[in-house]
Amino acid sequence: MNPFEKIFNYRILSRMEDSGVFLSTSHERSWLKLMLDHPSAAAAFSGVTLDKLQTLLEGEAPLNLAEDLIHKASTAEVQVYHPLVRVLRRSIQHHQGIQVSIGPNNGHPGPEQSGLPYRLEYSMVKREWYLLWYSWTRRDFMSIRLKKITSVCEVPAAPELVRTTQAEIHRILESRRQSAVIEVLPNYNRELSRILYAFSCFEKEVRYDEDKDTYYISLFYLGNEGEYVLSKMRFLGKRVRIVEGNWLKKRMRESALKALALYGASPDQTLTRQE
Numbered sequence: 247m248n249p250f251e252k253i254f255n256y257r258i259l260s261r262m263e264d265s266g267v268f269l270s271t272s273h274e275r276s277w278l279k280l281m282l283d284h285p286s287a288a289a290a291f292s293g294v295t296l297d298k299l300q301t302l303l304e305g306e307a308p309l310n311l312a313e314d315l316i317h318k319a320s321t322a323e324v325q326v327y328h329p330l331v332r333v334l335r336r337s338i339q340h341h342q343g344i345q346v347s348i349g350p351n352n353g354h355p356g357p358e359q360s361g362l363p364y365r366l367e368y369s370m371v372k373r374e375w376y377l378l379w380y381s382w383t384r385r386d387f388m389s390i391r392l393k394k395i396t397s398v399c400e401v402p403a404a405p406e407l408v409r410t411t412q413a414e415i416h417r418i419l420e421s422r423r424q425s426a427v428i429e430v431l432p433n434y435n436r437e438l439s440r441i442l443y444a445f446s447c448f449e450k451e452v453r454y455d456e457d458k459d460t461y462y463i464s465l466f467y468l469g470n471e472g473e474y475v476l477s478k479m480r481f482l483g484k485r486v487r488i489v490e491g492n493w494l495k496k497r498m499r500e501s502a503l504k505a506l507a508l509y510g511a512s513p514d515q516t517l518t519r520q521e
Contacts, residue, residue, distance in 0.1 A: 276309040283308070290327045328375045328392045331366060338363045341412075343403035344379070347396045359383040360401055362411045380411050387418045422468045426475070426491030430461040434485040441485060444478045462489070476501070 262269065281287065282300060291299070337344050345360045361381040367389075368375050375392040430441055438461055442452070449466040467475055476497055479486060488494050506512060 272306070273309070275303055275306045279303040279306050280309040286327050289329060290332070292332070326368075326373070330392050330395060330398055331375060333398055334363055334366055334377060334392075337398075337400055338365065341408050343382075343401045343408070344398055345401045346390075346398050348390075349394050349396045357383070361388075362403065362408060362415070364415050380415050382411070387415055419468070422470070424467055424469050424472065424491075424493070426465045426467075426494050427489050428463040428465055428479075429487045429489045430463065431485060431487065432459045435459065435461060437485060441482060444482055445475075448475070472497070 278299070282296070282303070287296060334344070336342075341362075343360060344363055345358055347358050359381050360383055361379050363377060363379040364387075365378045366375060367378060377390050377392060377395070378387070379390070380387050428445075430438060434441070442450070442463070445463065445465060448471075451464040453462045453464070454460070455462065465475065472493060476494060479488065479494070479498065480501070488498060
């Protein structure tokens with residue numbers, strides 16, 4: 247193991263996480279100190295949290311990018327942080343109901359709705375925030391883009407209503423839940439951290455088979471996220487293999503056959519060439 251790099255052994259990392267230990271490199275701390283100087287940091291963190299982070303990083307030198315990067319023509323800056331994130335996060339932590347005003351749709355303002363927020367998600371593809379919540383107005387579990395929300399305010403909710411709504415959310419999510427088992431081929435065990443990072447947005451469990459020197463990743467995802475899981479499998483290529491999950495196996499076969507047909511090849515020809 248390179249002593250100048252972070253520890254990437256999954257078993258060691260998982261034990262450290264269980265004990266509340268977090269590892270960081272000096273480069274990461276310097277980068278964080280530089281980011282805290284950005285004007286949006288004051289809006290992204292509460293005053294107490296921002297002061298604590300700045301105190302912890304007092305002894306670190308900020309990352310110097312002046313000599314390493316040349317800023318040429320760039321696209322319009324996309325603000326990753328949304329001003330409603332902190333408000334909604336507080337409501338989620340305190341199990342408070344919310345009332346949201348939806349922005350205009352086709353020139354007409356949307357109706358106000360009340361409900362219970364469940365989770366905030368950020369789409370790396372669309373580069374925008376989403377709120378997952380249960381709407382008491384529509385009696386349905388919904389996803390809404392934060393940029394569509396014009397205002398949010400907390401509303402009092404009876405503890406019994408919060409409990410029944412949370413139970414309904416869990417029931418809906420459980421009915422949509424899918425699972426798969428992904429095998430990491432032993433030749434790529436050293437890339438386990440990279441592979442786990444590809445599935446970082448999903449709930450997962452990792453099991454190691456000492457006899458086979460093989461890692462198995464049990465992945466849990468919602469039904470509408472299946473295609474995204476497949477995109478990650480294609481990205482990882484020959485490093486991983488689906489061993490459980492009939493739907494994923496079927497879709498992977500279909501996409502592989504379409505790719506072969508596009509280049510005028512067949513599975514038999516491919517196997518013959520490999521042999």
